[in-house]
Amino acid sequence: xxxxxxxxxxxxxxxxxxxxxxxxxxxxxxxxxxxxxxxxxxxxxxxxxxxxxxxxxxxxxxxxxxxxxxxxxxxxxxxxxxxxxxxxxxxxxxxxxxxxxxxxxxxxxxxxxxxxxxxxxxxxxxxxxxxxxxx
Numbered sequence: 001x002x003x004x005x006x007x008x009x010x011x012x013x014x015x016x017x018x019x020x021x022x023x024x025x026x027x028x029x030x031x032x033x034x035x036x037x038x039x040x041x042x043x044x045x046x047x048x049x050x051x052x053x054x055x056x057x058x059x060x061x062x063x064x065x066x067x068x069x070x071x072x073x074x075x076x077x078x079x080x081x082x083x084x085x086x087x088x089x090x091x092x093x094x095x096x097x098x099x100x101x102x103x104x105x106x107x108x109x110x111x112x113x114x115x116x117x118x119x120x121x122x123x124x125x126x127x128x129x130x131x132x133x134x135x
Contacts, residue, residue: 064099065108065119095122103133 068088095107096119108119
């Protein structure tokens with residue numbers, strides 16, 4: 001792999017990172033502009049898709065399954081003890097929400113697998129709905 005001095009943009013060149021990952025994203029990161037010296041960047045137009053997402057597959061994300069929520073006053077929280085019951089906002093049998101980095105991506109139901117709780121996904125939020133959540 002080339003060192004930072006070989007890259008015209010230095011060690012922070014995202015195009016070099018894409019190229020090192022084996023994707024065609026180098027052209028996208030460079031915006032399709034010509035490389036130094038007037039030669040076009042490898043990979044074609046800026047609209048060329050990244051062919052491999054392997055370089056992001058090991059990025060950890062926080063996955064949360066939400067059973068329900070409750071709002072309580074500090075007075076009530078201080079009175080909790082073993083065996084206390086907290087009433088949640090969801091009804092029994094209502095789908096649980098699956099959040100990735102605090103964004104809703106799916107809904108599902110509780111299952112038990114090898115004596116551990118899990119969730120069977122029953123509804124995946126469409127990409128359009130997920131993009132709307134970002135706004």
